[in-house]
Amino acid sequence: MNEQLSASQLNAAGHLMIGGCDSLDLAQQYGTPLVVYDVSQIRHQIRAFKRVFEANQVNYEVSYASKAFAAIAMYQVADQEGAHVDVVSGGEMYTALKAGFPLSHASFHGNNKSYDELVMAVKNNIGVIVVDNFYEIKLLNQVLTELDARVKVMLRITPGISAHTNKYIQTGQVDSKFGFDLESGQADRALEAVLASPRMTMIGLHAHIGSQIFELTGFEGVANKLVEVANHWQQRYDYQAQVINVGGGFGIRYTKDDQPLRPEEFVDAIIKAIKAAVASTALEMPAIWIEPGRSIVGPAGYNLYTVGSRKDLPGYRPFVTIDGGMGDNIRPALYQAEYETVLARDPQAPLAEHVRLAGKYCESGDILSQDQALPKTKPGDVLAMLDTGAYGYAMASNYNRNPRPAVVFAENGHSQLVIERESYEDLVHLDRPYTEAK
Ligand SMILES: Cc1ncc(COP(=O)(O)O)c(C=O)c1O
Numbered sequence: 225m226n227e228q229l230s231a232s233q234l235n236a237a238g239h240l241m242i243g244g245c246d247s248l249d250l251a252q253q254y255g256t257p258l259v260v261y262d263v264s265q266i267r268h269q270i271r272a273f274k275r276v277f278e279a280n281q282v283n284y285e286v287s288y289a290s291k292a293f294a295a296i297a298m299y300q301v302a303d304q305e306g307a308h309v310d311v312v313s314g315g316e317m318y319t320a321l322k323a324g325f326p327l328s329h330a331s332f333h334g335n336n337k338s339y340d341e342l343v344m345a346v347k348n349n350i351g352v353i354v355v356d357n358f359y360e361i362k363l364l365n366q367v368l369t370e371l372d373a374r375v376k377v378m379l380r381i382t383p384g385i386s387a388h389t390n391k392y393i394q395t396g397q398v399d400s401k402f403g404f405d406l407e408s409g410q411a412d413r414a415l416e417a418v419l420a421s422p423r424m425t426m427i428g429l430h431a432h433i434g435s436q437i438f439e440l441t442g443f444e445g446v447a448n449k450l451v452e453v454a455n456h457w458q459q460r461y462d463y464q465a466q467v468i469n470v471g472g473g474f475g476i477r478y479t480k481d482d483q484p485l486r487p488e489e490f491v492d493a494i495i496k497a498i499k500a501a502v503a504s505t506a507l508e509m510p511a512i513w514i515e516p517g518r519s520i521v522g523p524a525g526y527n528l529y530t531v532g533s534r535k536d537l538p539g540y541r542p543f544v545t546i547d548g549g550m551g552d553n554i555r556p557a558l559y560q561a562e563y564e565t566v567l568a569r570d571p572q573a574p575l576a577e578h579v580r581l582a583g584k585y586c587e588s589g590d591i592l593s594q595d596q597a598l599p600k601t602k603p604g605d606v607l608a609m610l611d612t613g614a615y616g617y618a619m620a621s622n623y624n625r626n627p628r629p630a631v632v633f634a635e636n637g638h639s640q641l642v643i644e645r646e647s648y649e650d651l652v653h654l655d656r657p658y659t660e661a662k
Pocket of ligand 1: 292435517518614
């Protein structure tokens with residue numbers, strides 16, 4: 225059986241179970257393509273992160289990076305688990321508010337926050353704004369003056385560390401579009417500007433070096449760098465950071481070639497690196513914040529698809545086509561992401577062939593997997609793609625005017641629709657007929 229599954233995920237009939245629900249029943253009840261989350265896996269990972277901090281006796285926040293999967297139900301689960309969240313847009317903030325999530329537990333990120341978004345954040349008592357650039361400092365000062373308000377801020381630093389990961393998801397190198405550079409003195413000037421603002425309360429510094437990272441060295445490097453900056457700021461400006469936020473990026477296992485540490489092992493190493501670095505300074509130990517997205521929702525997600533057409537060509541790997549594709553998961557087309565897929569009715573069935581899993585979208589690049597070993601399949605079979613919970617639905621589109629799939633939460637044998645499948649009517653509801661000018 226696929227190594228990413230355990231025997232406990234099969235029921236007596238041998239079908240794949242998700243959150244205690246038979247995946248074939250879910251496909252039947254809600255239709256395909258379908259995104260299913262095993263909610264207990266989400267809870268389990270948040271709790272595992274929290275336990276590491278508690279074992280190390282440091283103040284902390286686990287801030288779920290909601291860009292990985294944002295939905296009212298997801299903000300509710302984060303809240304139930306006592307997690308903070310990161311938001312990066314007015315839309316994510318709005319969704320969190322609709323969920324009843326207290327925005328005082330949210331950090332607002334982004335390299336081009338708009339005036340309206342800053343107003344929305346401040347009016348709704350955002351927990352902290354992670355300030356990214358000088359334009360934002362000016363705009364935020366203006367918003368705070370107009371609203372006669374104050375807000376907590378952190379500064380996003382570009383630590384000059386390149387994570388060993390796909391270049392499209394690198395964000396910590398010197399010429400990144402995010403954050404203040406250290407070498408050129410930008411970060412110092414940003415601190416001076418924030419400290420000079422009577423309406424901003426500077427609480428700490430932040431860096432995020434990339435995503436799907438497997439090496440510890442990058443994280444230890446960023447931990448040391450942030451303490452170094454905090455120490456420099458204390459000596460030069462008499463400013464003591466209350467928070468060091470190391471971002472997210474903990475890699476997960478998508479295929480058997482991926483052998484990452486467990487996400488909480490990365491965090492344990494980061495905490496220890498920060499503690500050791502702080503011990504060699506006169507700093508008081510700051511709180512440590514992390515912002516995991518992928519590691520919280522990625523492994524908890526499954527995409528269910530139904531097999532349709534097939535193309536065989538002598539001498540070539542066959543195409544098996546499913547009823548979804550790049551519209552519900554752009555990652556393989558965008559950055560050659562790889563996944564494992566199993567036959568939902570029998571994940572243990574002997575593998576019979578290597579196929580290309582093709583999507584139904586009108587793009588030759590719409591191939592979800594270039595090489596997937598599968599048992600013999602036939603039209604109507606349900607396939608389950610594993611570990612699809614991060615940046616899948618979140619990046620879904622209506623390309624080719626295909627409706628986006630439904631999303632279901634499954635937990636303890638109970639399933640619940642948390643995002644409805646889009647209808648054709650949904651697809652045209654913003655369209656307006658054109659009336660030709662006379
Ligand atoms: C600032 C910031 N924090 C956290 C994350 C979450 O990263 P991941 O999902 O890899 O944990 C991202 C993702 O790009 C990010 O940009």
